[in-house]
Amino acid sequence: MKKSYIVDSTCNDMRLDRWLRLKIGKIPQGLVEKYLRTGKIKLNRKKVKSSFKVKTKDEINIFNIEFKETIQQKKIKFLPSKEIIKSNEDQIIDNNDNFVVLNKASGISVQGGTKSKKNLVDIFAKSEIFEGTKPYSVHRLDKDTSGVFIMAKNRESAQLLTSLFRLRKVHKTYLAICQGEINKKSGVWDDDLIRYDGDKKIIEKAKTIFTVIDKNSDASLLELKPITGRKHQLRKQLYAIGNPIFGDTKYKLSNSNKGINKNLMLHSYQIKFKINDIKHTYSALLPDYFKKLLKSKRLKFSNLK
Numbered sequence: 001m002k003k004s005y006i007v008d009s010t011c012n013d014m015r016l017d018r019w020l021r022l023k024i025g026k027i028p029q030g031l032v033e034k035y036l037r038t039g040k041i042k043l044n045r046k047k048v049k050s051s052f053k054v055k056t057k058d059e060i061n062i063f064n065i066e067f068k069e070t071i072q073q074k075k076i077k078f079l080p081s082k083e084i085i086k087s088n089e090d091q092i093i094d095n096n097d098n099f100v101v102l103n104k105a106s107g108i109s110v111q112g113g114t115k116s117k118k119n120l121v122d123i124f125a126k127s128e129i130f131e132g133t134k135p136y137s138v139h140r141l142d143k144d145t146s147g148v149f150i151m152a153k154n155r156e157s158a159q160l161l162t163s164l165f166r167l168r169k170v171h172k173t174y175l176a177i178c179q180g181e182i183n184k185k186s187g188v189w190d191d192d193l194i195r196y197d198g199d200k201k202i203i204e205k206a207k208t209i210f211t212v213i214d215k216n217s218d219a220s221l222l223e224l225k226p227i228t229g230r231k232h233q234l235r236k237q238l239y240a241i242g243n244p245i246f247g248d249t250k251y252k253l254s255n256s257n258k259g260i261n262k263n264l265m266l267h268s269y270q271i272k273f274k275i276n277d278i279k280h281t282y283s284a285l286l287p288d289y290f291k292k293l294l295k296s297k298r299l300k301f302s303n304l305k
Contacts, residue, residue: 007058010134012155012255016043016060017050024062031096035252040065062066067204078112093148093282095129098157099138101193101271103284106148106263126149139165142232144247147174147268149285164273165229174224174234175213175286175301177265177293178243182220189237193230208237219246219297223269225252233268246293263289 011019017032020041027035032050035041042061043052054060080088088108094101100186102120104110124135135151136158152158164170186209193206207227214221215242220243224234232251237249238244267290270283286294286301294301 001064002061005060005062007054007056007060009056009132010155011054012056013053013159014155015050016048016052016054019054019060035062035065037247038290039063068300076112077125078118080118080123080126084118085123085127088120089127089129091305092129093284098154099150099152099161100124100129100135101148101150101282104141104146104268105145106287106289110141110149111141115224120149120151136286138180139170140161140229140231141268142235142264143266144264145266146263146287146290148172148282149268150282152273160275161273164275168227168229169273170231172226173267173270175269175290176222176224176234176238176245176289177297178220178222178238178245179218179241180220181215181217182212182222182241182243184212191237191240193233193236195231204228204230206233206237208234213301214299216298219299221294221299221301263287265290265293 003129003208005023007014011022014022016036017029020027020032025200029050032041036050038049040063042048042063043054049139051273067226077088088102088105092100093103093107094203104120109117111121112119121135121137124130130153133153135153136155138150138152138158138161141147141149150161152161161170162245188210189210191206195204205228207223209227211223213219222238230236234249235245235248235251239248242253244252245264245266247262248266260261267286268284269286270281272279274280
């Protein structure tokens with residue numbers, strides 16, 4: 001039995017073994033290598049290696065392989081209404097041929113999981129902006145963090161932007177309102193952060209440059225520039241020095257309820273990077289709830305608009 005597939009534009013320049021797992025099923029790598037070696041899987045009627053990168057309109061033929069195409073557990077997609085699509089499109093800061101930049105709202109995930117939930121990838125997949133292609137997330141932003149977020153429009157741009165983030169050539173600036181007064185005006189946090197992968201303990205180096213913009217005995221407004229990109233890095237580091245971010249229900253002081261807020265007061269304020277020697281700088285306006293807390297805590301921010 002022979003099955004034929006044509007590679008679509010969303011998979012251009014993808015490794016063949018990855019394409020097989022994405023489109024056909026969760027085939028073990030050992031079997032992929034065996035099928036390619038014995039000619040049970042061919043690309044454009046030729047034997048190729050698993051690392052070979054497929055191109056748009058390539059033909060992939062699969063001969064006499066017995067496995068279920070549904071073997072890969074698919075994530076449940078969120079089906080957005082027209083109103084939800086429009087409201088997220090209204091948050092766009094820039095829309096060009098290669099990527100979209102938006103001011104992400106707090107409370108929305110970047111990607112969906114195995115349970116159906118509201119997320120940006122599924123929302124913009126239904127937007128006319130991504131007609132003929134699909135959104136690629138190229139970096140992380142916590143569900144409860146607001147601010148600048150980038151989605152690529154094609155695989156080439158996704159690979160380029162992902163590489164820039166990985167090589168730390170994207171310079172990110174966050175704003176945070178945290179509990180209490182931070183003594184130092186500026187400095188560097190260089191910490192060992194601990195996380196767990198199942199029962200395995202993992203220690204990761206985390207580095208952040210911080211500047212106190214304004215402060216009083218009740219609260220501090222900080223500019224944070226993470227050098228590394230660890231999960232929950234800024235939230236963990238502020239919690240570690242005893243000044244957790246307002247609204248953080250995970251990293252909070254157990255003996256205090258004053259940090260309880262509806263929203264996490266952490267905002268991705270600005271992102272800077274270069275592509276082909278052209279500078280790109282994007283800034284995201286502060287959410288109303290963030291400005292409201294600044295006012296109630298008597299904190300000043302000169303760029304407040």
